[in-house]
Amino acid sequence: MRSPDITVPPATAAIVLQLLSGGAPQTLPRHRHDLSREDVRETQRARIVAAAIELFADGGYSQTAVQDITKRAGVSRKTFYELYATKEEVFLEAYQAVGVLVSEAGVMDAESRGPELTPETLDEYAQRLLLVMAVAPAATKMFFLEALGAGPRVRLRRNEAIEEFVAAAVPGLREFRARYEPELPQLTIEQCRVLIAACIELITQYLADHEAATLAALAPRLVDAVRAIVIPNYRS
Incomplete structure (x- = not known):
């Protein structure tokens, strides 16, 4: 379904x-x-x-x-x-509208996300993503905190949105590992799912106790999650 x-x-x-x-x-x-x-x-x-x-x-x-x-x-x-x-139906449309805003901001677009993604620019990239979310705090809170309790159709759309995000992230994450830890095997889709799920949970937990406008403060924790899964042995 x-x-x-x-x-x-x-x-x-x-x-x-x-x-x-x-x-x-x-x-x-x-x-x-x-x-x-x-x-x-x-x-x-x-x-x-x-x-x-x-x-x-x-x-x-x-x-x-x-x-x-x-x-x-x-x-x-x-x-x-x-x-x-x-x-x-309004919730479903609101959920998609938030996704469109993130997509339009270019955070998943390699050609428009700013400086080349490196271990040193990971924090900058994470902050950019979080700042996009912080622009509309109410939308971010709804997106992360309300979806699980909004009924089966919304939960289904949430799962689809996560899979869309994973699919968009896989090529870049694989290329990132290949460039900085070429001795490791290629990242699996399941490993990418685990990483995205971890980041979503970190954001959800943060929003439960903090204002969405301060989300950029969470960037170092997201970076730690990326490093631990994608380039666990890399040392700058």
């Missing part, structure tokens, strides 16, 4: 980030206007998703009602149900 196909355009995800960062929501005109129906729907979607992310992060998924979301987003219940069948 796979989670339902949900596509969040980068432009919509960017509006969500703007709203979460304190930007003013776009006011939709009440009378005749030049906006297409799709433009209006995307703006409404972004407002609903941003409102849901904040509420899920503040009060938890189970304690957030559709009425709470519509009130925060400034839309009617009719508009909500024209776009989403359930609160769970």
Whole structure:
């Protein structure tokens, strides 16, 4: 079984980030206007998703009602149900929107992630990833802390997202080991899964007791995990 196909355009995800960062929501005109129906729907979607992310992060998924979301987003219940069948669907879309933002930031793109990845620049790379997450603290908290309690479809999407992250990370991690510890066998996919799972758990534990805005402080612990699994014998 796979989670339902949900596509969040980068432009919509960017509006969500703007709203979460304190930007003013776009006011939709009440009378005749030049906006297409799709433009209006995307703006409404972004407002609903941003409102849901904040509420899920503040009060938890189970304690957030559709009425709470519509009130925060400034839309009617009719508009909500024209776009989403359930609160769970909003969570799934919010979850994907966060993933789009991370992807658009280039943290998984070898061509745009900055300086060449070396044992010495690992900390810089980890900090960049964590700073991307810290830009929208509510989204990060929802992404890591609320997904496990949000129902089976959300947990399924969470597992798929982790596998997507693993698949994206495997080539770079293998090349990294081959360059700095060529005597070791190639990293297995399972070893990469263990590493990603360890990093996710470190982030989850940190968020339980700290503000997401301070996530960059966790970078040294993530670097230690990478070194221990990928280049365990390397000494600079």
